[in-house]
Amino acid sequence: MLSVIIDAGTAEDRLAGLLAVLTPAAVEGLVREVLVAGPAWTELVADQMDALCEDTGAELVGDLGQAVARARSDLLLVLPVAIRFRNGWVERLGDHLRDGGREAVLSGEKPPGLFARRPYGVIVARAEAATLVEPDLKGLRGKLGPGARRLD
Template sequence: MALVAAGGVGAGAAPADLLSEGGHRLLLVFRGEQNKNHIDGAGFRGACPAMLSVIVDARQDPDALPALLAQLTRGAVEGLVREVFIVAPHSETIVALCEDMGAEAADGIEPALAWAKSDLVLVLPAALRLRDGWVEALGAHVAAGGPGAVVVGLVRGGLFSSAPFGVLVERARVVSLQEPDLDRLRRKLGLRPPRIG
């Protein structure tokens, strides 16, 4: 089943018309019986029943980290993001950024999962750029008890590369994986890789 909610992060195998509509949609893709359900998540307000622990994997692209952290700040203010862990090579820059943004540094995804306090974990690459309305759309999905999902943002993949994507998953489902990465998490959820355009 796929959810398409106005005003948010694009996620999953996006339809071709997604970007032509200004990119203001959320598509969460997960297993289910139906093909599509269209819901409007733009007006979602109120406390989420569960807050998310966010793990940002910046090992491949630490320079992209500040832009994503700035976007995640709104999620913390709105009560969706409980805590943020940054997985990156140890450096003074990363330590200073963690201190400035109130995030925690971690040596890998596995230790960050062990430290996470929330049952729901959002694992994102630093290169991901979230769409406007991502807090409302993801909050509505979580509030509705939605299952794990693949989350993609604004950047499209090239001819031989895929768009950056993240994974929303229950922490208990991934603790057993040996040093999980985003592709392993996506496969464990039974989700297809995101394809935009």
């Protein structure tokens, strides 16, 4: 089972959509917990995020480093809030985990735009993530190296 960490950044308006998309993975028994990491939001936004997390069973934490420290699973799925998954992502993730898979990159749908880049999440061991002074998606992706398995 995975601990999912969502890096909400400043796109808190997209959080509800991503939390809803994670539900099938939780139903399949792939997700143990969901932690939402974000910046120092204004009091109003923090209250809204806290209410949304409470309604969905997610937990609001400070930054990404605090989320890594609080995660209960040895394997983390770290996602940007803007990611939207392609069809079949739950099956690909489940197959990867059943095959004993560890570190990997999980790509999302490409947003519109000529120069838009496909968002991605990373599956990484909690111990590896904890070695970064200030974890972020780019740093975590770098830990996996260029040959990391892709769950496309």
